[in-house]
Amino acid sequence: MIPYGRQSISQQDVDAVVAILESDYLTQGPAVPRFEQAVADRVGAAHGVAVNSATSALHIACAALDIGAGDLLWTSPITFVASANCARYLGADVDFVDIDPDTFNMCPEALAAKLERAKAAGRLPKIIVPVHMGGQSTAAKEIADLVRPYGIRIIEDASHAIGGSYLGQPVGSCRYSDITIFSFHPVKIITTAEGGMALTNDAELAARMERLRSHGITRDPAHMTHEPDGPWYYQQIELGWNYRMTEMQAALGISQLSHLTEFVDRRNALASRYDTLLLDLPVYLPGRLKSAYSAFHLYIIRLKDKTRHRAVFGALRERGIGVNLHYIPVHLQPYYRNLGFNDGDFPLAEDYYKRAISIPLFHGLDDLQQDKVVAAISAALT
Known part of the structure; x- marks a missing residue:
């Protein structure tokens, strides 16, 4: 995994x-x-x-x-x-x-x-x-x-x-x-x-x-x-x-x-490589502010076809890719629903949740592992 x-x-x-x-x-x-x-x-x-x-x-x-x-x-x-x-x-x-x-x-x-x-x-x-x-x-x-x-x-x-x-x-x-x-x-x-x-x-x-x-x-x-x-x-x-x-x-x-610059630069290099490798797949890539340099804690893709969200997520896990979802909208948690929040309150956040998948990104990820991740995403989508 x-x-x-x-x-x-x-x-x-x-x-x-x-x-x-x-x-x-x-x-x-x-x-x-x-x-x-x-x-x-x-x-x-x-x-x-x-x-x-x-x-x-x-x-x-x-x-x-x-x-x-x-x-x-x-x-x-x-x-x-x-x-x-x-x-x-x-x-x-x-x-x-x-x-x-x-x-x-x-x-x-x-x-x-x-x-x-x-x-x-x-x-x-x-x-x-x-x-x-x-x-x-x-x-x-x-x-x-x-x-x-x-x-x-x-x-x-x-x-x-x-x-x-x-x-x-x-x-x-x-x-x-x-x-x-x-x-x-x-x-x-x-x-x-x-x-x-x-x-x-x-x-x-x-x-x-x-x-x-x-x-x-x-x-x-x-x-x-x-x-x-x-x-x-x-x-x-x-x-x-x-x-x-x-x-x-x-x-x-x-x-x-003492390794912070090295860690963040490697994460950005991996993120740029994902941008290239995933470009032709039916996913939305994470945006960036032109005025900012991201620390890239997470690389989050969003599926263009949200009806396949659960299936693609499950297929990636089955292929040994430890994907996750960051995050379930807070207002939809039971505790906050009990405070009066409901579905439809924040539609863009809710749409994000129905499409988002966090794929592997960390300093120690190597190019071969990243290629395996991209191949698994491609297979899951097709």
């Missing part, structure tokens, strides 16, 4: 983790802040806050921006459920903005129209979460220009997109957002086994997210309500969670980060 994605682990990565296991610290040591600084420096952000998953990063980002009961968050329906759940954890409501069918990202035109309707109804969102689907940047400047006049805060869910760029700036610089989120799950561009990070240029947001990832506790006298009793003293000043990243994860992340 050729999987749709997998990690690339080198001896350098193994040695980095072993060095931590032989050191004095397994958690809350020097490796995590080194990893935070390395990622922040790489993408041009002022601060990085490492946590145990991108879901945790989304959660503390929403909490730091004070979303809660009575507030509203908008995101894309084509994403993993965490992009929406982060608001629900805090009691806020969720709605969605339909996608651009070429990039699979939040559509700026749909967003503009929805903002006008929301303004008229007096129900604007507090936070918007555009998703960099498959590693392709959102139209971030266009989105920011639309929402900032309303005072809406922006969290970029760039879980798929570390190593990508937009308008000449690395994804994660937070030029067009308050906070950007990365994921380091094993199938992502780089991995810490599990893990995530929130990036921001706002020192206060960074400090708050650091507290929230560790029970809401501070040891900084400047943030305490009264003078410390002694050098041992700490205060819990708000309700937080235990979302800390371990030293082993951070060491792996530092090592992996």
